[in-house]
Amino acid sequence: MSHLVALLLFSALVSVVFALLQREGRRERIRFGLMTFAAFVASALVVGWLMYPFPS
């Protein structure tokens, strides 16, 4: 299991739940779920990139 796989799994599963709870209607849910998934992945990559110079 890599960090990226964990990130993708977490983002996908949480996005599905958020979309079901926050929106009504199939089209709205798919749109919101995809946006949430993209936001999770993009923000994690940006924060990871910003932390790259820090010692591990």
Next chain:
Amino acid sequence: MADSKIIAEPRRGGVVPAVILAWLLPGLGHLYLRKTTKGLVLLVSIMALFSLGVSWEARLAPYLGLDDLLAFLRSIAQMAMGLPYFIARSLGFEAGLVTAPSHEYGNTFTEVSGLLNILVMLDAYDIAVGRKSGS
């Protein structure tokens, strides 16, 4: 106030069972309220999150002391998963493995699954009182 407007017929006598069932198993409250598809997708998604967390050596042992507030809160979050949490503990997954590379991922996944289940319980409540259609 638009948020408190009744938009669907409340299910009489269904509020308390719906919330309790929603706590016991994610999505079960929605199945009880006849929101079958939504209940099944919630069940699969949240159980997948929790199961992955357990398989990644999460620590499930409860910590109920107030001297470490964060540990207390994460225990409460895990307990919000309901029956799966207690079943996993009874099956011997309580201790986790702190030296495993995936340990912290496991903790995060199990805690977030419990927190999501709290949102699911609130959603079941809203549907049961008629505040949301839940379709």
